[in-house]
Amino acid sequence: MTQLKNDLILRVLKGEKTERVPVWMMRQAGRYLPEYRVLREKYGFFERCQTPELATEITIQPIDRIGVDAAILFSDILVVPQAMGLEVQLIESKGPFLPAPIQSAADLQRITVPDVHDRLHYVFDAIKLIKKELHGRVPLIGFAGSPWTLLCYMVQGKGSKTFDEAKAFCYQQPETAHRLLQMITDTSIAYLQGQIAAGADLLQVFDSWGGLLSESDFETFSLRYMRQIVAALGDKVPVILFAKGAWFALDKMKATGAAGLGIDWCVSAQKARSFAGDDIVLQGNFDPAKLLAPIPVIQAEVKAMLRAFGGHHHIANLGHGILPNVPVDHARAFVDTVKECSINHD
Amino acid sequence: MTQLKNDLILRVLKGEKTERVPVWMMRQAGRYLPEYRVLREKYGFFERCQTPELATEITIQPIDRIGVDAAILFSDILVVPQAMGLEVQLIESKGPFLPAPIQSAADLQRITVPDVHDRLHYVFDAIKLIKKELHGRVPLIGFAGSPWTLLCYMVQGKGSKTFDEAKAFCYQQPETAHRLLQMITDTSIAYLQGQIAAGADLLQVFDSWGGLLSESDFETFSLRYMRQIVAALGDKVPVILFAKGAWFALDKMKATGAAGLGIDWCVSAQKARSFAGDDIVLQGNFDPAKLLAPIPVIQAEVKAMLRAFGGHHHIANLGHGILPNVPVDHARAFVDTVKECSINHD
Secondary structure (H helix, E strand, O other): OOOOOOOHHHHHHOOOOOOOOOEOOOOOOOOOOHHHHHHHHHOOHHHHHHOHHHHHHHHHHHHHHHOOOOEEOOOOOOHHHHHOOOOOEEEOOOEEEOOOOOOOOHHHHHOOOOOHHHHOHHHHHHHHHHHHHHOOOOOEEEEEEOHHHHHHHHHHOEOOOOOHHHHHHHHHOHHHHHHHHHHHHHHHHHHHHHHHHHOOOEEEEEEOOHHHOOHHHHHHHHHHHHHHHHHHHOOOOOEEEEEOOOHHHHHHHHOOOOOEEEOOOOOOHHHHHHHHOOOOEEEEEEOHHHHHOOHHHHHHHHHHHHHHHOOOOEEEEEOOOOOOOOOHHHHHHHHHHHHHHOOOOO | OOOOOOOHHHHHHOOOOOOOOOEOOOOOOOOOOHHHHHHHHHOOHHHHHHOHHHHHHHHHHHHHHHOOOOEEOOOOOOHHHHHHOOOOEEEOOOEEEOOOOOOOOHHHHHOOOOOHHHHOHHHHHHHHHHHHHHOOOOOEEEEEEOHHHHHHHHHHOEOOOOOHHHHHHHHHOHHHHHHHHHHHHHHHHHHHHHHHHHOOOEEEEEEOOHHHOOHHHHHHHHHHHHHHHHHHHOOOOOEEEEEOOOHHHHHHHHOOOOOEEEOOOOOOHHHHHHHHOOOOEEEEEEOHHHHHOOHHHHHHHHHHHHHHHOOOOEEEEEOOOOOOOOOHHHHHHHHHHHHHHOOOOO
16 A cells, blocks of 8 residues: 555544645546546546546546645446446436436336446446556545435436426335435445445545435435445545535534535535534535636635634535636636645644 | 405514414416416417416416415516516526626626516506405515526526526626626616505515525625615515525524515424524425325425424415426315414414
8 A cells, every 4th residue: 555645634534633724626527627628528428437547547637737635536426326227328518317217116126236346346446546546645535426316316317406306206105215225325335345445545425416305304315324324434434425505414414423524605614513513524615606706716715715614624625516617727726725825833 | 455355474474473374385376287387378478477467367376276375476587687678588398598698797788777667567567457356365475586586597598507607707797796786676676666556465585596605695696685675665565585595694684674584495494493583484495396295295294394383473385486297286285284284272
């Protein structure tokens, strides 16, 4: 194992006070980078995910270019439904499309809890290659979608503002919904265990659509399953839960034993801290659209964010993925400002 | 003036304890009703808005059919940008489209603060006719979009999950954004004054996209302008502010002097009450997707909602508009359960 030269994010996740705030950006390996767009022209989406050399190149692109403190595996949350047996198409600019979504108990017979080493080995191969190529520069974040968020796509069959069909499925057929959620959970735990075995230094679970649920339904259909994931893996590597919009459950998410909680820009640092308590790492929460502002505005707003979080138990990040039309120097201004303005003198 | 036979919602908004909780549904005059779909086949969207007889018929359809305690004017928030001089197309199932959106200070010269009695008289004519046809059965709710939400459409030019272009416009050209917001506010105040003069008994301001902003940007780009609206009109009729997703500003919205605050299902009654305080009416907050559940589930969940709000200072409603695919008897089950199960015995 190569020793990590920069383990800032891991030390923060252990609860340590560090010399400055670590920073990375959700979707940092992605469409705002010209060198990514070159590869996108040449290879299909799943080709990029499934070819370890391509996934490695894309994962590493932002490390030196933007100077982030962690790499995050280039992949997609929908590789899991795909490995479970559902066809997933990813059409650029149109989003995901699952031509034969789950709509009934009978449909569960079309999917399985697969052997992840058979169906998702390409991810583990990519992680091994990324770790080698990173050569200890920064830690590598592995990830998966939350069971609830994957159910949304597996039932609705495509992206949606409100995922009404997925919610209706849960409200009309709760028993089938829970069977599906458990199958996804079992697959995800094996998948994330495989990522750790391959070399992932920490994990993030993306619950992109948790914030569409009421507090009580979030417990029933989302948190219950994320809790299993943290219980299975949280003693092996730090796990960050990011449930976009689910500010109302920060206290319960903390109680899972997660090492960190991601928050979006709609919950202020102060409110997030008051909900989650002092003894947990918060990750976030810059408005991604604000990276379209002029650089001096970005710098001022990043400083305000850093002040609001207070310099400790904080991983700087956006509150959602970076937008494709953000200029590269704006992304770098975000990262540079965190690095320059979060130095702790105590 | 015809005396109102059912003034339950108005008494609740005055702070009175009432014999039961009043109930209406956002988008109650709309696509889930077969009799609405018949008119939709025959007339274009703006034809329905602009023909007082049609707007009246549609507004009144749910009153006896569903038994709600208030009528809400059938119209659209985008009649205001249209009256200000922007072309607005409403394509069924595709949503709004504004072919020439606002992108710069120069574009403000293409719009005006119009004489609403010239450009929006058809709304006032509709309100007069609706009041006559209602004959005092229930109060009539007038409405407008919030300035921020109208800016979203006027700049982005169409619906969006995140309205990044509208937000980028505000972050890049704040001075122009504020000039536009003030023009919309001035138009909206005159428009809502006209609605009151025509007979609207109360008003709701829909800030559908307030919840896309951070707490501080919500103050800057949304609340500042809604405050002007409440200040201008709140002493004439009760005003309800509904800023979807903006749970974080309930305390500040209350401080505007609004008579009621709409909330969505993602903020629990208990949390909303703790943010907003005891002495304000809360309106909401049933998950619209839950009306797709079987009727016994709807009944149980409505009872849970009523218990959570405690029976006073509450107007039962959905947390967003009713979905087009909700069966009529499910909508009626929602309303009936509120009426039967919210009777106060103290």
